[in-house]
Amino acid sequence: MYKFDIGNITCYILFSIFLGGALGGLLFWLVFVPINLILESVLHISLNIDIAFLTKSLMFLGVLFIAVSTFNITFKEETQPLVNTNNNKISSNAFEIITKPQKHTQTTQVYERNQELKNICINRAGFQCEIDNNHKSFISSKQHNYVEAHHIIPLSFQDKFTVNLDTLENLISLCPVCHKAIHQGNREEKLKVLKQIYNIRKPFNISFDDLLKLYLSN
Ligand SMILES: [Zn+2]
Numbered sequence: 001m002y003k004f005d006i007g008n009i010t011c012y013i014l015f016s017i018f019l020g021g022a023l024g025g026l027l028f029w030l031v032f033v034p035i036n037l038i039l040e041s042v043l044h045i046s047l048n049i050d051i052a053f054l055t056k057s058l059m060f061l062g063v064l065f066i067a068v069s070t071f072n073i074t075f076k077e078e079t080q081p082l083v084n085t086n087n088n089k090i091s092s093n094a095f096e097i098i099t100k101p102q103k104h105t106q107t108t109q110v111y112e113r114n115q116e117l118k119n120i121c122i123n124r125a126g127f128q129c130e131i132d133n134n135h136k137s138f139i140s141s142k143q144h145n146y147v148e149a150h151h152i153i154p155l156s157f158q159d160k161f162t163v164n165l166d167t168l169e170n171l172i173s174l175c176p177v178c179h180k181a182i183h184q185g186n187r188e189e190k191l192k193v194l195k196q197i198y199n200i201r202k203p204f205n206i207s208f209d210d211l212l213k214l215y216l217s218n
Pocket residue numbers: 149150151179183
């Protein structure tokens with residue numbers, strides 16, 4: 001990953017100067033000298049090519065390249081409000097922060113409780129998709145058919161319910177395809193999977209219409 005700091009920029013400048021000089025020399029000896037020789041012997045004209053001038057021109061192009069790249073980096077920093085909110089001074093690893101996804105904060109207590117319930121849910125289902133136990137995915141690192149636990153009434157609607165939605169009654173074990181379909185599918189796909197889920201488990205005796213409304217409003 002590219003890290004925006006002074007060490008890198010120095011390397012960049014030195015490398016560009018070196019490359020400019022090398023290219024200048026190469027161009028001079030491989031292209032201009034032979035052309036000059038031919039012109040001299042055939043037409044008796046000399047081009048009087050100056051190697052120093054060529055080298056300087058290429059070095060100038062290298063420096064110009066650095067300037068444009070630095071401007072691009074600065075521009076990216078300015079278009080990312082996340083970095084500039086708290087402090088005006090951008091730290092040496094600011095560029096690295098921009099390119100990394102932001103972490104979400106979640107309390108350990110909530111996470112562990114959810115994960116434990118989910119584990120019990122998928123264990124209860126014998127690591128099968130409860131919609132159809134022929135739905136196989138792959139063998140996970142825990143050496144069983146990979147399935148995921150899904151909250152039938154999504155936890156995002158907790159504030160609409162007086163009961164706690166994070167319970168085993170509200171969890172179902174699904175293969176990744178069924179799980180993705182209920183979250184990402186179109187209206188028909190969601191309806192199909194939800195009907196199958198509802199035939200297996202009806203958490204808190206919710207009516208199918210009420211449940212469907214929640215999914216279609218999501
Ligand atoms: Zn889910």
